[in-house]
Amino acid sequence: MSGKRKRVVGEDSDNGKKVKSNGHWQNGLLSAMEDPELIVQSNPKLVVIKDKFPKAEFHYLIIPREDINSLKAVDQSHAGLLKYMHNIAQQLVDEPRHKSRCFKMGYHAEASMARLHMHVISDDMNSPCLKTKKHWNSFTTEFLMDSKLILEDVEKHGKVKVFSTEYCKRLMDTPLKCHKCDFVPKTMPDLKKHIVKHITK
Ligand code: AMP
Ligand code: ZN
Numbered sequence: 001m002s003g004k005r006k007r008v009v010g011e012d013s014d015n016g017k018k019v020k021s022n023g024h025w026q027n028g029l030l031s032a033m034e035d036p037e038l039i040v041q042s043n044p045k046l047v048v049i050k051d052k053f054p055k056a057e058f059h060y061l062i063i064p065r066e067d068i069n070s071l072k073a074v075d076q077s078h079a080g081l082l083k084y085m086h087n088i089a090q091q092l093v094d095e096p097r098h099k100s101r102c103f104k105m106g107y108h109a110e111a112s113m114a115r116l117h118m119h120v121i122s123d124d125m126n127s128p129c130l131k132t133k134k135h136w137n138s139f140t141t142e143f144l145m146d147s148k149l150i151l152e153d154v155e156k157h158g159k160v161k162v163f164s165t166e167y168c169k170r171l172m173d174t175p176l177k178c179h180k181c182d183f184v185p186k187t188m189p190d191l192k193k194h195i196v197k198h199i200t201k
Helices: 025-032 076-093 133-140 147-157 165-172 188-198
Strands: 039-042 046-050 059-064 103-108 118-122 144-146
Touching: 025 059, 039 076, 046 076, 059 076, 076 103, 076 118, 076 147, 103 147, 133 144, 133 165, 133 188, 144 147
Parallel strands: none
Antiparallel strands: 039 046, 046 059, 059 118, 103 118, 103 144
């Protein structure tokens, strides 16, 4: 041992890889829900926070207070809560400061962090924290499951039809492509340079 310890930073390190934080990085959102620096809105049912490692110019997480671990744990009894989360997301998107952006609202098919959370993210995908193909594909493919479709699933079938791990892996392996045009970049830096031209201020 060199005596030097690995820098502990939570879910994402500077190289985009997960780094353990006291062995509990997956619980990072539970502490984030109490972090005044991150909280955007808080009420008895849920907390809206800014994503600590935003993958676009605007990136929020809506986290229920009820201890629901993931989409797999969602059942009919959560339909009202999911609808409420969807409405809160819509109100957030409609705020004047967001008017130059389109947004996506959804849940990752296989989340890495504990406690159910909805991503509300502007579709510019322009952020220094977006570094890897995995980051890119997790927000630009079906891996981000639309909130409205999730809600319909729960209302109709009492549960979420989750993707198989195999299918999630295929989505993560999708070749890089611009989400706004036919441009096929060779590398992530090429793609990051390219997407800026789609941004209207
Ligand atoms: P996922 O579990 O894949 O749906 O994504 C988890 C999200 O949480 C990612 O967008 C991360 O950038 C974000 N994240 C990770 N750790 C924290 C933290 N401590 N506080 C706030 N957001 C975080
Ligand atoms: Zn393009």
